[in-house]
Amino acid sequence: xxxxxxxxxxxxxxxxxxxxxxxxxxxxxxxxxxxxxxxxxxxxxxxxxxxxxxxxxxxxxxxxxxxxxxxxxxxxxxxxxxxxxxxx
Numbered sequence: 372x373x374x375x376x377x378x379x380x381x382x383x384x385x386x387x388x389x390x391x392x393x394x395x396x397x398x399x400x401x402x403x404x405x406x407x408x409x410x411x412x413x414x415x416x417x418x419x420x421x422x423x424x425x426x427x428x429x430x431x432x433x434x435x436x437x438x439x440x441x442x443x444x445x446x447x448x449x450x451x452x453x454x455x456x457x458x459x
Contacts, residue, residue: 374412377426379457387457389426391415394456405433405446425450 372378375391395410397403408414408431421427427447434443 372416372418375415377418379426379453381454382424385459387454387459389453389457408446421445421447423447423450426453 375395377389377391378386379389380386391409394406398406399410409428414428414430417428417430418426419429425447427445429445431446432443433446434441436442
């Protein structure tokens with residue numbers, strides 16, 4: 372992990388870098404509140420990999436309702452989108 376970049380080893384064996392700088396600029400310009408905490412490197416640097424193999428931030432809780440029950444889990448990102456937007 373370096374400032375706003377994460378190097379990932381995918382289950383394909385590929386090593387790619389996901390640079391979040393453009394994403395952060397877009398989130399700021401659209402005021403995407405859910406992901407804005409990642410624009411602060413003190414939050415971003417706590418990235419880890421969860422049980423499903425995608426990036427997560429345990430320090431940024433997300434609360435949602437599913438099947439009538441409220442859940443709170445760490446913020447995570449879609450691994451397919453991460454793969455598609457990362458570069459060798």
